[in-house]
Amino acid sequence: MSEGRLRKLILGDAQADRVVPPSGFTAQLTLFVSGAMAFLTVFALALSMASGRLADQWAEELARAATLRINAPEAQRAAQTEAALEILRQTPGVATARALTGEEQAALLAPWFGAGVPVGDLPLPQLIEVTGDDTGYDAQGLRLRLQAEVPGAVLDDHTRWRAPLVDAAQALRRLAWVSILLIGGATAAMITLAANAALAANAQVIEVLRLVGALDSYIAQAFIRRFTLRALTGAAAGVVLGMAGVWLMPEASAEGGFLTGLGFQGFGWLVPLLIPPLGALVAFAATTRAATKRLGELS
Amino acid sequence: MIELENVGYNYGGGELLNAVSVQLAPGSFHFLTGPSGAGKTTLLKLCYGALNPTAGRVRAFNMDVHGLDRDQMAYLRRRVGVVHQDCRFLDHLPVIENIALPLLVAGRELSHEEANLKELLNWVGLSERAHALPPELSGGERQRAALARSVILSPDVIIADEPTGNVDWEMSQRLLQLLVELNRMGKTILVATHDLSLIRAAKNQVQARVLRISNRQLQLAGADL
Numbered sequence: 001m002s003e004g005r006l007r008k009l010i011l012g013d014a015q016a017d018r019v020v021p022p023s024g025f026t027a028q029l030t031l032f033v034s035g036a037m038a039f040l041t042v043f044a045l046a047l048s049m050a051s052g053r054l055a056d057q058w059a060e061e062l063a064r065a066a067t068l069r070i071n072a073p074e075a076q077r078a079a080q081t082e083a084a085l086e087i088l089r090q091t092p093g094v095a096t097a098r099a100l101t102g103e104e105q106a107a108l109l110a111p112w113f114g115a116g117v118p119v120g121d122l123p124l125p126q127l128i129e130v131t132g133d134d135t136g137y138d139a140q141g142l143r144l145r146l147q148a149e150v151p152g153a154v155l156d157d158h159t160r161w162r163a164p165l166v167d168a169a170q171a172l173r174r175l176a177w178v179s180i181l182l183i184g185g186a187t188a189a190m191i192t193l194a195a196n197a198a199l200a201a202n203a204q205v206i207e208v209l210r211l212v213g214a215l216d217s218y219i220a221q222a223f224i225r226r227f228t229l230r231a232l233t234g235a236a237a238g239v240v241l242g243m244a245g246v247w248l249m250p251e252a253s254a255e256g257g258f259l260t261g262l263g264f265q266g267f268g269w270l271v272p273l274l275i276p277p278l279g280a281l282v283a284f285a286a287t288t289r290a291a292t293k294r295l296g297e298l299s
Numbered sequence: 300m301i302e303l304e305n306v307g308y309n310y311g312g313g314e315l316l317n318a319v320s321v322q323l324a325p326g327s328f329h330f331l332t333g334p335s336g337a338g339k340t341t342l343l344k345l346c347y348g349a350l351n352p353t354a355g356r357v358r359a360f361n362m363d364v365h366g367l368d369r370d371q372m373a374y375l376r377r378r379v380g381v382v383h384q385d386c387r388f389l390d391h392l393p394v395i396e397n398i399a400l401p402l403l404v405a406g407r408e409l410s411h412e413e414a415n416l417k418e419l420l421n422w423v424g425l426s427e428r429a430h431a432l433p434p435e436l437s438g439g440e441r442q443r444a445a446l447a448r449s450v451i452l453s454p455d456v457i458i459a460d461e462p463t464g465n466v467d468w469e470m471s472q473r474l475l476q477l478l479v480e481l482n483r484m485g486k487t488i489l490v491a492t493h494d495l496s497l498i499r500a501a502k503n504q505v506q507a508r509v510l511r512i513s514n515r516q517l518q519l520a521g522a523d524l
Contacts, residue, residue, distance in 0.1 A: 213376035
């Protein structure tokens with residue numbers, strides 16, 4: 001497309017616009033459809049980004065963090081903890097190993113027992129927080145060594161319960177992307193139908209324009225411009241509403257778990273702003289295709 | 300300008316025109332006559348490329364009309380002004396915009412053409428009606444508006460299909476006057492009409508040739524009309 005045509009498409013030509021009579025009903029339908037689709041896309045996008053974030057976060061913690069639990073009689077607990085820490089310090093791939101203090105353990109249990117319960121009096125196992133470095137450590141080897149030297153130690157590298165969650169989060173992200181693609185396809189289909197209806201309804205106008213020497217590209221542009229602008233306007237409204245909806249959702253919090261993390265973070269808020277231009281692009285392509293096909297069929 | 304060479308047209312149900320040959324020389328004035336349904340409109344459509352002949356060749360401005368693609372056909376339509384039998388306006392636009400439509404679709408800057416447009420409206424006597432919608436016009440006004448639209452791009456050839464079909468005698472005289480003036484400006488004119496008195500009236504003002512369709516053939520009618 002030449003620069004002149006592109007400029008004309010964006011800035012428009014008020015006189016050329018009047019050549020095709022305004023069609024109230026299809027115009028409103030196109031606006032509504034693109035608005036609704038943009039609204040849905042915002043949510044699919046929020047879901048995709050949140051689940052992506054969760055998957056990444058969980059996968060990273062999975063690879064690096066583990067907990068060592070020392071189940072030993074009160075008398076031996078300190079000695080075993082010390083021995084385990086010593087082993088961990090010698091293990092390649094372990095960056096830090098730190099025994100949790102009594103207060104930290106109590107804080108972990110507080111959500112379950114309430115703040116008033118004297119957890120200090122309970123026979124609690126000692127927890128050691130293990131963080132791997134970038135290379136990672138050999139969990140199986142570490143387990144064997146601990147078994148031999150610290151019989152009360154149990155290494156929990158979280159794989160058991162986090163791996164399915166990471167899988168689920170990734171599946172959720174894939175589903176969200178598939179939804180976005182489907183929404184785009186459905187938008188294209190509906191705008192094609194609307195454009196075809198408009199072209200058919202204006203068959204007389206098109207004929208007169210051809211008779212006075214209009215090129216197909218001139219006629220097509222009148223329709224393309226209309227539908228592109230409608231899709232842009234509708235999608236912009238849909239995105240504003242969708243983003244407001246996401247913004248009104250509760251913020252991510254430790255108590256709420258992963259459900260409250262659904263939304264955008266930081267620069268993520270800019271991503272939905274791409275939806276209106278992309279919607280307009282879809283409408284442009286769909287209308288161009290419909291108009292070219294339709295005009296080619298005329299005599 | 301426009302040349303038909305052994306042109307035949309068959310609309311599927313039978314032959315309408317057979318071995319028609321005619322040349323419209325620059326600056327000539329032709330009437331096309333014949334009974335209703337004889338193929339006057341078809342012959343005109345062949346001349347401006349709205350129909351393709353089923354036999355023979357049509358040449359316009361030294362181009363074979365048959366070989367033109369859609370864009371070239373659009374450019375041809377800008378060089379041939381056509382007054383259609385039913386005028387063909389965009390009913391949602393006022394008369395002045397309908398008349399300016401060929402300028403608009405040709406991408407001309409309308410603000411540069413305002414004086415021309417005004418003069419043209421004045422010439423066809425529609426200055427007062429410039430902002431009326433086409434359905435509000437009388438038959439004669441519609442025909443004059445259609446004529447104005449057909450000449451706005453200053454075409455070399457003007458083809459009019461029954462321009463006086465729906466108007467009274469006085470108005471048809473006025474339309475004829477406009478066509479004669481265009482011819483004096485050097486335009487090639489082809490008018491289809493079944494109104495013999497109109498042809499007679501024209502013969503006093505301009506050297507017009509009369510083509511008659513009869514029996515699927517085109518004949519040059521004698522001077523004894």
